Amino acid sequence: MQIIYINEDKYQYDIHSLFKAFWPHEEVRVIAGNPGDFPEKEEDITGADFVTRINVTGKTKDEVKQEIYRRESEKTGKLLPWGDLTGIRPTRIAMNLIEEGKSDTEVTAFMKEHYFVSDEKSALALEIAKREKEILKRIDYxxxxxxxxGIPFCPTTCLYCSFLSLPIGANSNLVDDYIKCLQREIDYVAESFAGKTLDTVYIGGGTPTTLSADQLKRLIGYLKNRLDMKSVKEFTVESGRPDSITLDKLRVMKKMGVTRISINPQSMSDDTLKLIGRRHSVSDVIDAFNLARDEGFDNINMDIILGLPGETAMNVRHTIDEIKKLRPDDLTVHCLAIKRGSRLFEAMLEKEKNGSLSVSLQKSTDSTEEMMEVAMKGAREMGLLPYYLYRQKNISGNFENTGYALEGKAGIYNILINEEVQSIVALGAGTVTKRVFGYGGRIERCDNVKDLKLYMNSIDEMIERKRKLFEKE
Ligand code: SF4
Incomplete structure (x- = not known):
């Protein structure tokens, strides 16, 4: 275990994240307080493999991070691809520098000198920032x-899932009432946002296509009746799990103006799919994809995850080769993030406690860097270009999630939410509404409770929270 003592109550999150990036397999504990209260001798500190004491007084966050980066890099011999950046949106830095009129060389040099970002990642951030700027130009965001x-139901729960997701089988009796609550929230939007431009709609989850064709029709139909959809540039339904996709649901979505869907394999290996608790097979993915194409969907995204338990770079190469045959319009490459609340996190915790985790559940030991190379190369070979990127806590190899798309097929909503340049009104249990107070202005959020029944019982309060947020000066 790494114990880090800091002499003031600040920067804990960043210090923790940076240490964790250097020491991914160790527990890291950051303790803030009066140095006089800390144990003087290291042998008095139980359980600590390394103890670090940091004086943060009078130093900016950047200065503290630079100091840590230099020292830990020397100690471990590691260079982190994103340097000392601990935030989730490194492309924002590149975007801001471009807006200040900096040249490509100046942007890259700045990212390297100030944050120790590798040349490769600086170039990626720059490429994405430019593409995002170009795409955003076309909409009045x-x-x-x-x-x-948010539709919080799925066919089964995946091993790594930390989202709000209930198995549809045992909860199908709740769906109609849930839709009624969503309709109440849609009524609020119709009243409060009348006259404003609705740019994108994204139905995610969970797995929205766990709803029946009739339920989908009722929900989307209500949305279209109550809101002015003429200005909508993109309407996504994350169909996600192929075992939830049927011809009648695809027909409803197509007929009702859905422009973009996701069919997510995560891996094209049947063994992995079984291991991670997805009830579908690789051939289900292929069948669902072909069915959607036949029904005229010309913007289909696929998600894959690198670093899944038991997978190596060879599995990723196989996944990419299979996906290539399908020719998706958009590919999102995630690195596995083991989050609190997921069954995988609990299993890992158990392993730490008694060392008894079965080999099959262990996280991939292959280098995420190699897998990332395979995925990135594969995406470019399919003609897909990177257009958005974000990082998460506890992400495999301290890397990033990247969205790639064909020219003209990039997911606009993904850019809007990632760059935080537009207010997003979120409906449904466990969703978070974000208000952007003018471009580049402050951002405030309000959330809907996660508990499904509580959400349904307190729908008036959920709406009131939004009303208050959007009435603020
Ligand atoms: S499909 Fe997504 S939301 Fe549903 S259980 Fe799997 S990871 Fe969770």
Whole structure:
């Protein structure tokens, strides 16, 4: 275990994240307080493999991080691809520098000198920032808004899932009432956002296509009746799990104006799919994809995850080769993030406690860097270009999640939510609404409770929270 003592109550999150990036397999504990209260001798500190004492007084966050980066890099011999950046949106830095009129060389040099970012990642951040800027140019994101609708049901629960997701089988009796609550929230949006431009709609989850064709029709139909959809540039339904996709659901979505869907394999290996608790097979993915193409969907995204338990770079190469045959319009490459609340996290914790985790559940030991190379190369070979990127806590190899798309097929909503340039009104249990107070202005959020029954019982309060947020000066 790494114990880090700091002499003031600040920067804990960043210090923790940076140490964790250097020491991914160790527990890291950051303790803030009066140095006089800390044990003087290291042998008095139980359980600590390394003890670090940091004086943060009078130093900026950047200065503290630079100091840690230099020291830990020397100690471990590691260079981190994103340097000392601990935030989730490194492309924002590149974007801001471009807006200040800096040249490509100046942007890259700045990222390297100030944050120790590798040449490769600086170039990626720059490429994405430029592409995002170009895509955003085409929409009036400053005066518009977007809608997110969360459907918290899935066919089964994946091993790594930390989202709000209930198995549809045991909860199907709740769906109709849930839709009624969403309709109440849609009514609020219709009243409060009348006259404003609705740019994108994203129905995610969970797995929205666990709803029946009739339920989907009722939900989307209500949305279209109550809101002015003429200005919508993109309407996504994350179909996600192929075992939830049927011809009648695809037909409903197509007929009702859905422009973009996701069919997510995560891996094209049947063994892995079984291991991670997805009930579908590789051939289900292929069948669902072909069915959607036949029904005329010309913007299909696929998600894959690198670093899944038991997978090596060879599995990723196989996944990419299989995906290539399908020719998706958009590919999102995630690195596995083991989050609190997931079954995988609990299993890992158990392993730490008694060392008894079965080999099959262990996280991939292959280098995420190698897998990342395979995925990135594969995406480019398919003609897909990177257009958004974000990082998460506890992400495999301290890397990033990247969205790639064909020219003209990039997911606009993904950019809007990632760059935080537009207000997003989120409907449904466990969703978070974000208000952007003018371009580049402050951002405030309000959330809907996660507990499904509580959400349904307190729908008035959920709406009131939004009303208050959007009435603020
Ligand atoms: S499909 Fe997504 S939301 Fe559903 S259980 Fe799997 S990871 Fe969770």
């Amino acid at each position: 400053k005066n518009g808004y977007s809608i997110y609708i």
